[in-house]
Amino acid sequence: MRWALRFALSTSVLAILLVLLKNHLEDLWDQYDVTSYIGASWKNTFKHGTVENIPNFNGQPGDKVIIMAKLEKENTDWVAEGLPDWQAAIYTVNPTHNLTTGLTTPMNKGHEAMAYLSYIIDNYPSLPSTLSFLHSHRSGFLSAWHTDAPLHDNVAALRTLQLPFVQKNGYVNLRCNWNPGCEVAHRANAHVTPEVWEDVFAGTSTEAVKGKVPIKVGAACCAQFAVSRDQVLRRPLSDYQRLREWIVETEKGDAQSGRVMEFLWHVIFGKDAV
Template sequence: MARSWRLYLFRAVCLILTIAFLRPASHPYNLSWTSPGLVSDGKTVAQVVVAALEKDDVRWIDNGYWDVWKYEADNPNAKHPVPKNKGHEAMIYLTHIIDQYDHLAPRVIFMHAGRYQWHNDDPRYDAKNNLQNLRLKHVDEEGYVNLRCHWFQGCPLAVNLTMAPYLNPLHANPTADFDHLYTSTLRHLFSTLPIPKAVAATCCSQFAVTASAIRRHKKDVYINIRKWLMETEMHDYYSGRVLEYMWHILFGKEAVNCPAADDCYCRTYGKCGLKCEEGDCGQYQYPINIPRLKTWWWKIKHLFG
């Protein structure tokens, strides 16, 4: 009897999980690949700069409109190589800006190679959904737009700079360490820039920016940043993360750049009328346990059609 009860319980749990996996997003949206923000004349409307490794397959990005630039950090013989595999995606982004400074598309989208990643701001963690729903008019209006609207990691505060000058850089506190590293790097790279009290922006180094926003600085500025990135003794994790919370400042936004999540989803992706609280509109959940399994489920479902 006990064995039969356990069997029924197991079947019930499997049924609940299956329903959860197959349940559509709470706010469904257009799943066709042509973005509603794209023109229909067949012209390239943006460069997509992809931070990748040689093994990464990025064909999921190509839809005929994007000019896709795959940079392979670990392959010196790649079509688009980088001078050094250092600083995570920052080396790739800076290399593209430097090499293509005079030939940038009107808009450039910087992103990671993986279609499914924990930080993709989508109910299915699917970057393709983000790309296909991206409102390019909003990018044109803002100059810089982070592809992430959810406030979890980075907003309302990513770096506290008020105490950083007094912190011991060897202090065994990761937050204090990072705040100190960020401040010292900001002073080194932008000595004339007033140090803000705080820095905040949504994570995770995926964003769209206009060519004019990039060119608000001369090419030498980006060359200098890349030189620092190549020469710094800072661990890759920290050097990449320092720049992660510096891109928005570099491209003309205030040090604290945390748009209201509901406005961000509406203007960036056309998902309007969402009910939000403290930067959470129900579009993203940190992938622990079931959400993580759900991510893998969508990978498998996509693989088998």
């Protein structure tokens, strides 16, 4: 009887884990065509060696900052431990009464976009030279498949980021893999329709080109990128305030509004629609 109980418990635990994995993969499938991108992401996992090959950086935080959104339960200690030469602005999007310190967002909507825009709005007059916008996970294929660095590790990605190139280019997507987001088949973007484009940019400096709303929008996913201070300042503060207002006011939910923003960051920071 005891063995039967143990078998039943083990089977139940395994079933729960499989359901969680199934739900996670279904969520990814809902965002993109899994069959096309999973191979492209997986093949880069060990392509460039291990994280140990990436140079270490020591010293005090410099004129550069990591902006991040996290759930209260998530551990982001890896940022300070692995990237000590970066400032960190980590926003908790779902604070409870137990949280007494740290940055928080006005509301939990728009996924990481609410934290990204809140940092720019709150620090617009005194931004550091380089701003990197990251997700709260460090590594691992299931959560960080869209990070191109060895072992899909965000620490490795930031340690090898070429800051002079960020300053020269203004905006740099931290994902170089075209799949998903940049392939020709992806550019008829289901999230950013002409109607959505006009709604998002209404009341901003982009509205001046309202008669030239692009039919196609293409950019490598997935809302991890770096920008220069000068590029941020090309837009007035009111633009970022209006973009955050759109997230708050839109009927689109948390995930939907976040995905719209995911495919517009390159436009917001001065790049062509594709």
